[in-house]
Amino acid sequence: MQRRTLLAAPAFLPFAAQAQGFTPQNPECIAGAAPGGGFDITCRLTTRMLNETGIVTQAIRTQNMPGGIGAVAINHINAQRRTDPNVIVAVSTGSWVNMATGRFGRFGENDVRWIGAIGADYGVLAVRKDSPFQNLADLVAALRANPGGVPMGAGGAVGSQDWTKAALVARSAGVDPRRMRYVPFEGGGQTLAALLGGHIQLAPVDASEARGQFEAGEIRLLAVLSAERLPGTLSAVPTAKEQGFEAEWPIVRGFYGPPQMPDAAYNFWVEAIRRLTAHADWPAQRAAQGLFEFNMVGAEFEALAKRKTAEFRQLARDVGLVSQ
The missing domain is CATH 3.40.190.10 (Periplasmic binding protein-like II)
Structure with a gap:
């Protein structure tokens, strides 16, 4: 599993300036499954630490939205909140599998904005x-x-x-x-x-x-x-x-935003995740939830998401789970 640490943003540059002046209003993290699972952990750990570190000063609530392990969430985002600047959605390697096999309906890797990863499972x-x-x-x-x-x-x-x-x-x-x-x-x-x-x-x-x-x-x-x-x-x-059995399954955990999230909001959340994973308190808090280091944001995370989804789509074809 590739593990990557990105440099923290310069301490002398105010976060608001880096985020082009955007400030979220009533921010929300959607966990696309019932409480107790990986999406829930991803949202609750990240939002708690974003607030406790002061990286995001507005209280971020977590909303559980079960149904199809993320299918209801991505349909909700695309149907009702395509431009919402205040919402982020937990995502994992499993989401890429679901996109590749059509389990999210007509929505796939090009129907969200990929924000960043906060760890691996x-x-x-x-x-x-x-x-x-x-x-x-x-x-x-x-x-x-x-x-x-x-x-x-x-x-x-x-x-x-x-x-x-x-x-x-x-x-x-x-x-x-x-x-x-x-x-x-x-x-x-x-x-x-x-x-x-x-x-x-x-x-x-x-x-x-x-x-x-x-x-x-x-x-x-x-x-x-x-x-x-x-x-x-x-x-x-x-x-x-x-x-004696060849079986490995690393799981990237992170977030996406709505497909038409404004650039200022997208940059805000990318920078928030970047700053969080570079914070001195983050490694211990991440490890306490059983997660391991994997830090990647913005364009690099988008490239990873699209590449892995394409690989899973080909694998699904190879084993007959989807048609050619």
């Missing part, structure tokens, strides 16, 4: 603490014996980001991912509740979503889908690769 495979699956090999053996015999679920439908996490492991093990038994939920909060309630046996979720239940001893993590073991409380969790 990684996929994990979670089971209950009393699960018979002690490691990834146990899970793979069960999938090989009966791909539909392990009920699993996470945010989004078949073909979504969370489904893809389990699909990568299944494919590495020689199992057809389309034969897996998968139940869609509205984000990580609902998914983990279903796992703890015994409604599913496996939850392919994000490290930041699973961290609290893992630390509480309520779940076991079979693997983290990163190139190397993660630091901190997840350092004991082996990667899929070290267990």
Whole structure:
């Protein structure tokens, strides 16, 4: 995973001047899923720190807007708030997957303004603490014996980001991912509740979503889908690769704005995210939410979003999830 730190804006240049005089009115962050998931964490962490550091002096509220793991949110923005300068929307790698597979309807990577990233997350495979699956090999053996015999679920439908996490492991093990038994939920909060309630046996979720239940001893993590073991409380969790399965899933977390957001407002939010990720207090606060360093804003973030969406679109065609 590429990790990048951008230089802070010169301290002697007032933020208002950098943002061309724009000041948000009743600013809002939309989390396109139910509370408790990655979008929710992205909004609440970022808005709290923007306010606490004084980078944005107006109180920023978070609005949860579940439905299609971001589909309702992007349709809301394009239908009702195309020019709104006061709203930002949480986005992730999964959003690029959904755009690539048509799950956002007719809206795609060219229908928003890409503001910036505030961190990275990684996929994990979670089971209950009393699960018979002690490691990834146990899970793979069960999938090989009966791909539909392990009920699993996470945010989004078949073909979504969370489904893809389990699909990568299944494919590495020689199992057809389309034969897996998968139940869609509205984000990580609902998914983990279903796992703890015994409604599913496996939850392919994000490290930041699973961290609290893992630390509480309520779940076991079979693997983290990163190139190397993660630091901190997840350092004991082996990667899929070290267990013999080629499966990695880094997750970029950040924000977009409405497609016709005025330039002054767009520059304001880009600069706000730039200043936040360069702030001395940010690394500790980010890490406390289970996120890792990944700082990118403006044109560079836009280029990344469009490139990754194009790559996912081609992958979806290759595996038959979308037509050629």
